[in-house]
Structure formats: C-alpha cells, structure tokens
Amino acid sequence: xxxxxxxxxxxxxxxxxxxxxxxxxxxxxxxxxxxxxxxxxxxxxxxxxxxxxxxxxxxxxxxxxxxxxxxxxxxxxxxxxxxxxxxxxxxxxxxxxxxxxxxxxxxxxxxxxxxxxxxxxxxxxxxxxxxxxxxxxxxxxxxxxxxxxxxxxxxxxxxxxxxxxxxxxxxxxxxxxxxxxxxxxxxxxxxxxxxxxxxxxxxxxxxx
Amino acid sequence: xxxxxxxxxxxxxxxxxxxxxxxxxxxxxxxxxxxxxxxxxxxxxxxxxxxxxxxxxxxxxxxxxxxxxxxxxxxxxxxxxxxx
Numbered sequence: 001x002x003x004x005x006x007x008x009x010x011x012x013x014x015x016x017x018x019x020x021x022x023x024x025x026x027x028x029x030x031x032x033x034x035x036x037x038x039x040x041x042x043x044x045x046x047x048x049x050x051x052x053x054x055x056x057x058x059x060x061x062x063x064x065x066x067x068x069x070x071x072x073x074x075x076x077x078x079x080x081x082x083x084x085x086x087x088x089x090x091x092x093x094x095x096x097x098x099x100x101x102x103x104x105x106x107x108x109x110x111x112x113x114x115x116x117x118x119x120x121x122x123x124x125x126x127x128x129x130x131x132x133x134x135x136x137x138x139x140x141x142x143x144x145x146x147x148x149x150x151x152x153x154x155x156x157x158x159x160x161x162x163x164x165x166x167x168x169x170x171x172x173x174x175x176x177x178x179x180x181x182x183x184x185x186x187x188x189x190x191x192x193x194x195x196x197x198x199x200x201x202x203x204x205x206x207x208x
Numbered sequence: 209x210x211x212x213x214x215x216x217x218x219x220x221x222x223x224x225x226x227x228x229x230x231x232x233x234x235x236x237x238x239x240x241x242x243x244x245x246x247x248x249x250x251x252x253x254x255x256x257x258x259x260x261x262x263x264x265x266x267x268x269x270x271x272x273x274x275x276x277x278x279x280x281x282x283x284x285x286x287x288x289x290x291x292x
Contacts, residue, residue, distance in 0.1 A: 024286060030279050037275060038266045045264040054264070055274060062278045067285060120243045123250050127257060140261050159255045160263075165223070184219040191247070191254045198250075 018078050022069050029069075033062050036079055039161055040086045046156040047090035049145055050097065057093060061086035076170055080163065083171040087153060094149060117192055121199035130198065143193045151186035158183050209237045214244045222252055 014035075020028035037058055044057035064085050065072075072081055127136060144152060157168045158179070169179045214237050220226045221234050238245050266274075 026279060026282055026286065029282060030275065033275055033278055037271060041266040041274075042264045055270070058274050059278055059281070063281050063285070066278075066282045117243075117247050120246050122246050123253060127253070136257075137261060137263060140258060141263055144258070144263075155258075160258055162259075165225075180219055184216075187219065187222075187251050187254060188215075188247075190258070191251045194254055194257075195250065198253075 014078050015074065018069070018072065018074070021066070022072075029066055032078065032082075036082060037062070039079075040082065043083065043086055043153075043156055043161065044090045046144065046160070047087065047149060047153055048093050048097070050093075053090070053093040053097065057086055057089045061089050064089070077167070080167045080171050083157065083161075083163070083167075084173070087157075087171060091149070117188060121195065123195075123198040124200040127194075127198045139194070139197050143190060146193065147186060147189055151182050151189065154179055154182040155186035155190070159187070209233050211237075211241060211244055214238075214241070215247070218248065218251065221248070222255065 014032070017028045017032050021032065040061055041054055041058050044061075045051065045054035048054055048057065061082065065082050068085075072078065131139065144155070147155070153172065154168060154174075157163045157171060158165065163171065165176055165179050165183075168174075168183075169176045172179070174182075214234060217226065217230060217234055221231065226234070238248060
C-alpha cells in the first residue's frame, strides 16, 4: 500500500507514472527516464568528472531504481530518491577510479579558502561579456572540478539542479547544517577561484 | 554585526531563508561594508553563472542510446522476474 495521501492533495503526475511503473508499465518508467536523464547525467559527470563513467551511472541508476521501485515509499519525491541512487553510483565509480584518495561525502575538508575571502574586487564587465561561451564553459568546468567532491556534490544538487536544502540533505544522507556548511564553503571557494578570471581590470590590463 | 558574522549568514541570506530581523541586520551591514557588498554580489553571480551554464548537456544521440539501453534492460528484468 502506498503512503497515505493527505485529503485534497493532488497526486502529482510523477507519482502517477511511478505507480504505473510499479505495476509493470515500462512505458511509464521510460517517461520517468525521459524526464530526469539529463539531470542524472549532469550530476554524474560533475561527480565522476568522466564522460564514460557518467554514461554508466545513468544506466545503472535507472536500472537500480527500476529494480527497487517497490521499496520506494512515496514519502519523498521520486526524483530525490533517484538522485540518491545516482550519487551513490557516481561516488562508487569515483572511488574505483581514484582508490588512492578516500572519497566520502562525510569528509571534513579543511582548506585555506574557508576564512574571509582574500580578494575582494567587483566583477565588471559581466563574465558573459568578457569571454566567449566556450571559453566561459572551460573556465567554469575547470574551476568546479578543483573543488573537493563533498563540496562539489552539494553545490551541484543545490545550486545547479535546484534541489531544496532538505532534499539535498535527504539525497546525500547528510544533516541540514552539514549541507548548509558545505554549500557556503563551496560557494565561497568557487567565487574566490573565479575571481581571478572575472575581477574588474584596471585600465590597460590585458584580457588574460 | 561584523564581516565574519555576515559571512556565516551569507548562504541563508542568498537563499532568502532568514528571519526578518537577521535579514535587516545583514542589509544594514551591507550598506556600509563595501567588501561584504562585493562578496555578496559576486557569490550571487557565481551561483547564477553555474545555474545558467549548461555544463554537461546530454547530446540527443547519446540520450536516445542510453534510454533504449535502459528500457531494454528493464524489459529483460521484467521478463525474467515474470518467468521466475
């Protein structure tokens, strides 16, 4: 039996698909794949930093979700549940690829960038005006790849994928204060690292 | 409120998750502290730029290939569990 629906609370179309998939409707499950495959791919590539691994994560995460659909309790969103599976698959691959480095979302990462920001300069003109789209994409990719995986994952779920703090905590099995603390540090570290590309230049400075 | 207090609240401030009183204190600090004003603006910009960046888009051909692989595996799984 599914979770008790609150009176007058409409069943989301996501839940309609999930229930149909639970009854064996593969077409309904395919619609769920179609809805979330791009998000899962993006999350997986951010975590693993490897295209092939990200492709495998997409396949394995959806397959695992399908196999375990009966155990999905409908108390959270299907997407949050799916993200949790995908993050675990991605971390497993990352650990396999980098066995020399312990990869855990619980790790306490101390860096020298956690204190007060060192460089304070406004960004002007806008980064979008300063660099071409592909240059900007390279800068953003390189910068986020330099973050510890525990910060990167929280930032991606919260700020790129738009999960709430509570959903991020649930998907990563972290406490809300832990999510907030990692998010703050991730945001500040990214800001600090992007600063060298985007800070306002004095007259006469070259572009790079 | 000093700069370090401001920094601690920055994430909740940007996420509009603060109570009215703390928010007012932060905004008062922003009025006279240029450094925190810049940090706040550029952090906000950092989030926006990543949100809009479209990094790691899934190309259509790969998307189709992955989806059909997933559906095939699910179908196999379903068939084998029906037989069991």
